[in-house]
Structure formats: C-alpha cells, structure tokens
Amino acid sequence: RIEDVRAREVLDSRGNPTVEVTVKLEGGGSGRFSVPSGASKGKREALELRDGGKWLRGMGVIKAVRNVNEIIRPSLIGVDASIQPLVDDILIQLDGTPNKSRLGANSILGASVASAKASSDQMGVPLYKYLGGAFSRVLPIPLMNIINGGKHAGNELAIQEFMIVPVKFKTFKDALFAGVSVYMELKALLEERYGRHAVNLGDEGGFAPPMKRTEEALEALVSSIERVGLEGEVKLAIDCAASNFYADGKYNIDGASLTKEELISFYERIVDEYPIVAIEDPFHEEDLDSLSELTKKLGHRILLVGDDYFVSNERYLRKGIEAKAGNAVLLKVNQIGTLTEAVRTASLAFRYGYRVIVSHRSGETNDPFISDFSVALNCGYIKAGAPARGERVAKYNRLLEIEEELGSVASFSQLDTL
Numbered sequence: 001r002i003e004d005v006r007a008r009e010v011l012d013s014r015g016n017p018t019v020e021v022t023v024k025l026e027g028g029g030s031g032r033f034s035v036p037s038g039a040s041k042g043k044r045e046a047l048e049l050r051d052g053g054k055w056l057r058g059m060g061v062i063k064a065v066r067n068v069n070e071i072i073r074p075s076l077i078g079v080d081a082s083i084q085p086l087v088d089d090i091l092i093q094l095d096g097t098p099n100k101s102r103l104g105a106n107s108i109l110g111a112s113v114a115s116a117k118a119s120s121d122q123m124g125v126p127l128y129k130y131l132g133g134a135f136s137r138v139l140p141i142p143l144m145n146i147i148n149g150g151k152h153a154g155n156e157l158a159i160q161e162f163m164i165v166p167v168k169f170k171t172f173k174d175a176l177f178a179g180v181s182v183y184m185e186l187k188a189l190l191e192e193r194y195g196r197h198a199v200n201l202g203d204e205g206g207f208a209p210p211m212k213r214t215e216e217a218l219e220a221l222v223s224s225i226e227r228v229g230l231e232g233e234v235k236l237a238i239d240c241a242a243s244n245f246y247a248d249g250k251y252n253i254d255g256a257s258l259t260k261e262e263l264i265s266f267y268e269r270i271v272d273e274y275p276i277v278a279i280e281d282p283f284h285e286e287d288l289d290s291l292s293e294l295t296k297k298l299g300h301r302i303l304l305v306g307d308d309y310f311v312s313n314e315r316y317l318r319k320g321i322e323a324k325a326g327n328a329v330l331l332k333v334n335q336i337g338t339l340t341e342a343v344r345t346a347s348l349a350f351r352y353g354y355r356v357i358v359s360h361r362s363g364e365t366n367d368p369f370i371s372d373f374s375v376a377l378n379c380g381y382i383k384a385g386a387p388a389r390g391e392r393v394a395k396y397n398r399l400l401e402i403e404e405e406l407g408s409v410a411s412f413s414q415l416d417t418l
Ligand code: PGA
Pocket: 037, 038, 039, 040, 041, 042, 239, 241, 307, 359, 360, 361, 362, 363
C-alpha cells in the first residue's frame, strides 16, 4: 500500500522545469518518475500544467508539484499500488476533466508511473516484466531521428524528423550499433558537404544542418547508409508533423505551396524513390480524410503513423480506425496522462491490427521508462531519438540491458510490412 507521494521540480533536457514524483510503499518499495514534455504538441493532448507569467517564461511547474503534494497525495495514501487501474482511476476521478486540465497531466502521470515503479520495486521484478508479465520478450526496432527539422531545429526543413530504421538484424544490439555507425558517417558527410556548423545537434540529438529541401535530407541519409555498407538493412522513416507547415489550406514545403492532392503525390513519389518504411503525421491533425486516402494508397507497403492525430487517446484512435486512417499509433504516455489509459489505447490498436510505436518526447529526462514499457507491450517499435545526448542514450542503454537480461529468450522485432 502507498505510504507516501511526493513531488518536486527538476529540469528536463531542454532545461525546462518538470515534475518528478516519488512514491513510497508501506513494504519499503519505492519508485520515482520524471515527466517528459513535447514541443510540437497535438491540439487534443491532455493538458500539461505550467505556471504561466514572466518567471521562466511561464514554464514553471510549481502548481503541478503542489497538486501532487496537496491533492493527489492524500487520495493515494493507503491505496494498493499493485492494482494500477485502481490507482489511475482515483487520479482520473480526482481530476474530473476530459483532458486533465484541473490537476495537469504532468502531475497525474508522475504519480501514475512512480506508483507502478514502486510496486515493481517492492516485488523485486524488473519494470518491463512487472508491466508486461512473463511473456515480455520482444526488443523493439528503434526509429532513430538523426536529422532534425521543423520545430526541433533552426533550419528550413519543413519535415520535423528524418529517421533511420535498422530492420534486418538478429538482435537489438546489432541494430542499435548499425544505427550508430550510420549516425557517425552522417556526421562526416555533413561536415564535408556543409561545413562544421552543420553538425550541431537539435533537440532529439539529431543533426540540424542548413538544408532546405526534404530530398536533400533523404539523400544524405541514403548516402551515409551506403558509405557504411548497410543498404537494405537500414531503412528510413519521417515524421512530417505536418500541422506545423500547414496554413490556409496549403502545405508549405520545399519552397512550394502544395494542395493535399499534390502532397499525396509527393509522398507516393518519395516512397518509390527512397527506402521509406514509415511516415508519421503526413497531414495536419484535423484532416483524417487525407490520412485515409494515403493509407489506401500506401498502407500495404509502409507504416502510416498517427501521433498528433490520435494523441495516444483511445477515443481518437477509434475514430481513426473507423475511417481506416493510418495503420500505426504513436504512444506517448504524457499525451494521455495515466498508464492504464495508455495501455487501453495500445490494446485497441492491437485488436484492429494497428502497430504501436512507444515514443519519447523532444523534452526528455534520463528516465528510461519507455524502454521497459515498449518491451512490456511486446509492441516491437520505439522512437527514442538519435544515439546521442544523455536523455536519449539512457533509453537505448536500458534496452541493451534488458536484452542481456532476457538472454536467449529475447527476440528482436521484425518489420512486418517488408
Ligand atoms: P514532440 O515531438 O515531443 O516535440 O511533440 C515528437 C513528435 O512529434 O513525434
């Protein structure tokens, strides 16, 4: 049973304040979680409570910390932390709003995950096994974002993320290090082509070179893959985060202003010309019809991933399923606010054959929770940024540890659309 819940303010990878929650149990178990934060958020995400005002440009989380210490704490004391849906139900009822705007999804999620961690600690079971059970053994394919654009970088690339996807490998470790070798080669290539200022890092550890066009970035990735001899084994993915380059009915990309029909043709062409295996948020977040149309055209060949579309919310994912829009959902626990709700979204996805990609945020902490969560779900995919910067490598290092711990039982996910 929960004996204590305490929150404090700490910093995330961008230097913004975030909430850290510690839960202690009567039996001595304890768990701590610090909450991540996005920059290119979906409109329908659960609310991240910030203090507002001038201090820290409004980014403080003193109110969210106070909500944990004064409102959540008394309601969780005495509750059995091993029954996660009970803990999360109490949190949801306590907040009472559809988007967690009273207490803040940051305070609620902190308590939800810290409580699960405390319970796994008490039982002496690793978190992935505690959450997923005895059959958790699938190590995820990492989608590694190594060129940053859009809201995550100060260049002119409209598309936010250019990822490499190591797919044809026997183990997670082999896949990860293949990704690392491409990352290293890309650095050398960018330095040759654009000079030293091209290798500064964006928010997710990818490079932020002064590129202008989508195909400049795709070509740089293909060349780097070829230069290390991994063509065929390392594929590509993009997160368009298209709401950010949409205005007045048009998509402003690569110096042109495209209609949605033109954008569909553009996606079809780049999927033909480059080894792209996944496209995320290809249209603005209200335009489910275009996502359905693109799914009809490309859904049998590649993953079409909804992030801002579904915001990890069962309700919006259901609408997507009904519209046959997309075939994969990005799962970010802080978009929805409790572990139980995130798992429900994942279950709905599995039931309808949608893939689940567990994801970090652009503002992260060193907490590797998502690594355990992805293995617990056996979902086979994780999006955790470049293999660089402490808060990103924390996730990859944890997956290496889990793979070693599982030993011969571990299995590395295979891309099922190839
Ligand atoms: P965010 O971006 O964490 O800044 O929202 C990540 C994404 O769009 O996938």
